Amino acid sequence: EIVLTQSPGTLSLSPGERATLSCRASQSVSSNYLTWYLQKPGQPPRLLIYGASSRATGIPDRFSGSGSGTDFTLSINRLEPEDFAVYYCQQYGSSPPTFGPGTKVDIK
Amino acid sequence: EVQLVESGGGSVQPGGSLRLSCAASGFTFSSHAMSWVRQAPGKGLEWVSVISGSGGTTYYADSVKGRFTISRDNSKNTLLLQMNSLRAEDTAVYYCAKPYSAWYVWDYWGQGTLVTVSS
Numbered sequence: 001e002i003v004l005t006q007s008p009g010t011l012s013l014s015p016g017e018r019a020t021l022s023c024r025a026s027q028s029v030s031s032n033y034l035t036w037y038l039q040k041p042g043q044p045p046r047l048l049i050y051g052a053s054s055r056a057t058g059i060p061d062r063f064s065g066s067g068s069g070t071d072f073t074l075s076i077n078r079l080e081p082e083d084f085a086v087y088y089c090q091q092y093g094s095s096p097p098t099f100g101p102g103t104k105v106d107i108k
Numbered sequence: 109e110v111q112l113v114e115s116g117g118g119s120v121q122p123g124g125s126l127r128l129s130c131a132a133s134g135f136t137f138s139s140h141a142m143s144w145v146r147q148a149p150g151k152g153l154e155w156v157s158v159i160s161g162s163g164g165t166t167y168y169a170d171s172v173k174g175r176f177t178i179s180r181d182n183s184k185n186t187l188l189l190q191m192n193s194l195r196a197e198d199t200a201v202y203y204c205a206k207p208y209s210a211w212y213v214w215d216y217w218g219q220g221t222l223v224t225v226s227s
Binding site: 033035037043044045046047050056057088090092095096097098099100101102 | 153167170205211212213215220
């Protein structure tokens with residue numbers, strides 16, 4: 001199965017700053033089938049990005065995804081207070097679908 | 109409005125069984141494959157199982173294969189997960205999830221139901 005590694009483990013930033021989160025796969029992700037989710041404590045995950053770069057319905061354009069093959073990035077422009085959460089990448093190009101361990105974005 | 113409501117979680121001893129349910133509403137349930145995804149306390153996410161819209165195709169994570177059975181009742185818009193031979197490592201919040209596009213991209217999730225396996 002494909003193993004996903006996310007970095008950094010924790011990112012401490014202030015509202016208004018830009019966040020850059022990395023997700024690296026142990027092998028190439030077929031068709032760049034990679035998603036990003038945001039999760040807040042006590043809540044289920046929320047879909048942000050699919051297909052590496054397509055925003056899900058209702059997701060603001062300050063969220064953007066990029067990358068291909070084994071290296072993917074989630075960028076968040078101008079962090080809003082509600083963006084401080086844990087972010088997971090997930091690949092669905094190979095079975096089984098697998099998740100990364102998460103990156104926590106917290107308030108500096 | 110799409111709603112997914114899980115139930116059936118609780119505490120069970122190792123080796124025991126539980127049956128989880130997920131009541132779905134607000135969309136054409138039978139048209140969508142549905143998944144269970146779990147999250148151990150303080151840990152990350154793990155896909156558990158998926159079932160096709162008709163119920164004819166199922167897949168499982170290796171960690172639960174042979175112990176868990178996913179099924180659905182499209183007449184009742186209900187997703188089920190029968191969990192047998194439970195282990196301590198099965199302790200988690202179990203979410204049912206509806207796909208956005210591909211089977212393994214999920215845009216709606218329930219609030220989850222907690223399963224605790226402990227002696």
